[in-house]
Amino acid sequence: MRPIRRLLPHPWLTTVLTLVWLLLNNTLSPGHVLLGLVLGWLIPLLSLRFWPDTVHFHHPLALLRFIGRVLWDILVANLNVAQLILGKPERLRPGFFAIPLDLETELAISLLANTVSLTPGTLSVELSPDRRTLFVHGMDVPDPAATCAEIKLRYEAPLKEVFEP
Amino acid sequence: MMALAVTLALALVAAAIALSFWRLLIGPSAPDRILALDTLYINTIALLILLGLRLNSNLYFEAALLIAVIGFVGTLALCKYLLRGDIIE
Amino acid sequence: MLEALLSLLILAGALFTFIGSLGLARLPDFFTRLHAPTKATTLGVGSLLIASAIHFSTQGEGLSLHEVLVTLFLFITAPVSGHLLGKTGLHLRLPRLGKQADGGLPPGLPPG
Numbered sequence: 163m164r165p166i167r168r169l170l171p172h173p174w175l176t177t178v179l180t181l182v183w184l185l186l187n188n189t190l191s192p193g194h195v196l197l198g199l200v201l202g203w204l205i206p207l208l209s210l211r212f213w214p215d216t217v218h219f220h221h222p223l224a225l226l227r228f229i230g231r232v233l234w235d236i237l238v239a240n241l242n243v244a245q246l247i248l249g250k251p252e253r254l255r256p257g258f259f260a261i262p263l264d265l266e267t268e269l270a271i272s273l274l275a276n277t278v279s280l281t282p283g284t285l286s287v288e289l290s291p292d293r294r295t296l297f298v299h300g301m302d303v304p305d306p307a308a309t310c311a312e313i314k315l316r317y318e319a320p321l322k323e324v325f326e327p
Numbered sequence: 328m329m330a331l332a333v334t335l336a337l338a339l340v341a342a343a344i345a346l347s348f349w350r351l352l353i354g355p356s357a358p359d360r361i362l363a364l365d366t367l368y369i370n371t372i373a374l375l376i377l378l379g380l381r382l383n384s385n386l387y388f389e390a391a392l393l394i395a396v397i398g399f400v401g402t403l404a405l406c407k408y409l410l411r412g413d414i415i416e
Numbered sequence: 417m418l419e420a421l422l423s424l425l426i427l428a429g430a431l432f433t434f435i436g437s438l439g440l441a442r443l444p445d446f447f448t449r450l451h452a453p454t455k456a457t458t459l460g461v462g463s464l465l466i467a468s469a470i471h472f473s474t475q476g477e478g479l480s481l482h483e484v485l486v487t488l489f490l491f492i493t494a495p496v497s498g499h500l501l502g503k504t505g506l507h508l509r510l511p512r513l514g515k516q517a518d519g520g521l522p523p524g525l526p527p528g
Contacts, residue, residue, distance in 0.1 A: 188482040240432060240459040247439035247452060256448050279495030280458070285451055286495070287502030299502060301451045332423035336430030336464075343430075343437035350440050350449075358504045359446055365497055366440050366453040369461055372486065373433045376464045380426070380471055385480070388468075392486055399493040406500040410507055 176202040228320040235281040259306035261296045270325040368398030425467035432460030446510045454498035
């Protein structure tokens with residue numbers, strides 16, 4: 163196990179890089195598959211110092227379900243935001259609120275921040291220096307506490323299940 | 328039918344570019360202008376894809392990808408400059 | 417049938433792009449304006465790219481999936497630039513609406 167780890171430090175990164183190479187060239191020819199694999203193997207090795215932690219997906223199915231839910235929410239968010247933009251601007255109730263975080267790893271926190279930014283009328287604007295609180299701006303939040311609870315239940319809980327069981 | 332849809336879509340995207348440009352002109356603050364530039368480059372990607380569909384050419388994809396990459400880096404550099412007064416620390 | 421689907425995707429994409437820019441032009445303060453492009457335009461460009469991928473895949477020259485790459489890139493970068501713009505707005509203390517709901521502002525930033 164050890165020598166494999168040293169030779170292939172980030173298997174997921176290798177897979178993603180190979181896929182990106184194939185998409186970029188829009189082909190599945192054997193030559194490009196080989197070249198993509200070589201690049202996907204070499205780049206993580208050369209940039210090892212930028213990726214100190216290995217990523218572990220503990221529940222791949224939960225991750226897929228999470229991605230599906232986020233895509234659906236993005237669609238709903240867009241309809242909501244479109245409605246808000248076309249409505250009267252005076253009727254908006256914008257405001258900041260804080261989300262206390264249960265997540266600890268950097269990857270999980272940044273994924274949560276990105277998800278919050280992509281979904282219904284909310285945008286993460288700042289992370290406290292001790293990484294315990296995420297500050298979010300809502301475009302139309304009549305009840306910040308309810309929105310905060312919804313984000314924790316809908317996005318933070320699945321991310322915690324996948325990355326920090 | 329698709330030609331008509333693409334023409335309508337081109338008109339809508341052109342109007343979107345005009346609106347973003349309006350925000351770029353009136354500001355009022357520096358982040359507002361950066362946001363307008365950010366929106367402008369996303370609008371440009373939409374415009375390029377529509378042109379690719381209209382002229383039935385796959386070449387516009389490369390331009391769209393390049394604009395996506397460069398626009399993102401530009402937004403980050405401008406924000407970083409306003410935040411720290413320096414781009415490369 | 418396929419053409420109808422493509423037309424629908426193209427029009428929806430252009431409409432969302434337009435609404436995003438409309439929000440940028442008419443919303444009242446910087447922080448609400450910030451929402452418009454990061455949301456509406458990503459879905460707008462997203463559906464345009466899906467339409468483009470379907471169109472070029474059905475041209476008879478094999479699958480054309482590289483449009484997915486632009487979509488993926490935009491979905492990863494849009495929240496990051498939105499986050500950084502929001503941070504800049506807070507740092508420069510831009511005026512904002514909705515003072516009553518500012519209980520959760522980061523410490524060290526006086527209101528206003």
